[in-house]
Amino acid sequence: MFPQEGECVPKVRFKGFTKDWVEKKLGDVLDYEQPQKYIVDSTEYCDNYKIPVLTAGQTFILGYTNEQQGVYQANKETPVIIFDDFTTSFHWVDFNFKIKSSAMKLLTIKNKTEDFSFVYYAMCCISYVPSSHERHWISKYTDFDILIPSISEQKAIGKFFRDLDEQITTQQIKLDKLKQLKSAYLQKMFI
Numbered sequence: 001m002f003p004q005e006g007e008c009v010p011k012v013r014f015k016g017f018t019k020d021w022v023e024k025k026l027g028d029v030l031d032y033e034q035p036q037k038y039i040v041d042s043t044e045y046c047d048n049y050k051i052p053v054l055t056a057g058q059t060f061i062l063g064y065t066n067e068q069q070g071v072y073q074a075n076k077e078t079p080v081i082i083f084d085d086f087t088t089s090f091h092w093v094d095f096n097f098k099i100k101s102s103a104m105k106l107l108t109i110k111n112k113t114e115d116f117s118f119v120y121y122a123m124c125c126i127s128y129v130p131s132s133h134e135r136h137w138i139s140k141y142t143d144f145d146i147l148i149p150s151i152s153e154q155k156a157i158g159k160f161f162r163d164l165d166e167q168i169t170t171q172q173i174k175l176d177k178l179k180q181l182k183s184a185y186l187q188k189m190f191i
Contacts, residue, residue, distance in 0.1 A: 003021055032107050056082045057089055088140075116158070118158040121158065
């Protein structure tokens with residue numbers, strides 16, 4: 001659904017879309033914010049607290065805090081991408097949070113001529129592996145080119161992948177519940 005290198009249209013496309021895609025730099029499409037005002041003061045996390053503390057790495061949710069100041073306000077209508085400036089890993093976030101590290105950028109869409117979820121999934125297609133310990137958003141990522149279709153095609157693609165992610169999440173929850181059930185049965189049968 002995204003064009004191959006050297007091409008300006010994808011091989012697989014939703015019906016009715018025929019226009020060429022245009023090349024834009026990520027830095028022209030996304031704004032970034034330094035995260036200092038959202039950094040958690042205490043790492044005394046507790047699962048009973050409500051505000052998640054995030055990292056852009058694999059762990060994603062480090063724990064929960066009760067701190068009310070400096071909470072980033074994200075939701076389904078105003079999501080954000082948290083981007084680890086050193087590892088280049090990133091996550092889509094659509095809920096309120098605090099963060100652990102200043103080594104992140106908070107990315108948002110610059111204007112309404114692009115669909116934010118489309119840009120996120122386009123970023124997922126960038127195959128860049130950092131080879132040095134530097135801040136990569138400004139030095140590398142802002143200069144990466146991505147191909148962008150019309151806004152209506154962007155929205156169709158973004159919705160398609162969001163829906164897939166929601167289905168994956170739903171199935172993962174079901175799978176986790178089945179694993180818990182299996183574990184409970186095993187304990188009852190053999191203990």
